Amino acid sequence: MHTYEAQTFTIPALDGISQKQVDVHLGLYEGYVKHINLLREQIHDLESEDAEKYAFAIESIRRRMGFEFNGMRMHEFYFPQWEGGASPEPRGSTLDQALSEKYGSWDGFISHLKKVAMSRGSGWATLAWDAKGKTPHIWWTTDHELGTLADVRVLLALDMWEHSYMVDYVPAEKAKYVEAFLKNLNWKTVENRFAQL
Numbered sequence: 001m002h003t004y005e006a007q008t009f010t011i012p013a014l015d016g017i018s019q020k021q022v023d024v025h026l027g028l029y030e031g032y033v034k035h036i037n038l039l040r041e042q043i044h045d046l047e048s049e050d051a052e053k054y055a056f057a058i059e060s061i062r063r064r065m066g067f068e069f070n071g072m073r074m075h076e077f078y079f080p081q082w083e084g085g086a087s088p089e090p091r092g093s094t095l096d097q098a099l100s101e102k103y104g105s106w107d108g109f110i111s112h113l114k115k116v117a118m119s120r121g122s123g124w125a126t127l128a129w130d131a132k133g134k135t136p137h138i139w140w141t142t143d144h145e146l147g148t149l150a151d152v153r154v155l156l157a158l159d160m161w162e163h164s165y166m167v168d169y170v171p172a173e174k175a176k177y178v179e180a181f182l183k184n185l186n187w188k189t190v191e192n193r194f195a196q197l
């Protein structure tokens with residue numbers, strides 16, 4: 001059976017996000033990779049054992065797939081954004097032009113991203129490009145999979161689960177985590193994702 005392997009990321013020392021925070025978070029990511037494999041293995045085993053008898057159990061496990069799979073994949077968008085170190089915001093780039101068309105300006109885009117990131121609860125603030133509609137979207141995903149959009153290409157993924165900042169910040173300080181996340185961001189990675197559309 002096909003299995004997923006946890007990716008490794010070369011993350012430099014970050015400003016405002018500790019090594020312990022990153023290490024704890026990477027461990028959680030590996031848990032999602034483990035569980036997407038486990039989930040598929042368990043469905044396979046139950047189907048082999050007695051698909052009819054275990055139909056309800058199989059269905060229940062299958063309902064968890066979006067949570068575990070996106071939990072893996074969203075972190076694979078998240079961690080590489082720090083690889084290579086921070087780079088300046090790409091003001092004046094084609095990415096800036098595309099975002100400014102919708103959000104008014106680069107600052108308007110950043111402001112909207114921060115507003116979505118401050119949504120209550122655990123989830124993700126994501127910037128993606130809708131190729132079909134030829135427009136960017138920033139939206140909130142509860143957990144890893146609830147309310148997410150189909151058929152869009154992720155450009156920037158901002159983890160807003162408490163586990164992504166609570167080694168360094170309390171929940172009331174999560175705006176500081178958002179600032180630190182952005183300060184350390186390698187915007188070239190975001191630009192490359194946009195260029196590869």
Ligand SMILES: [Fe+2]
Pocket residue numbers: 025028075159161163164
């Ligand atoms: Fe996370």
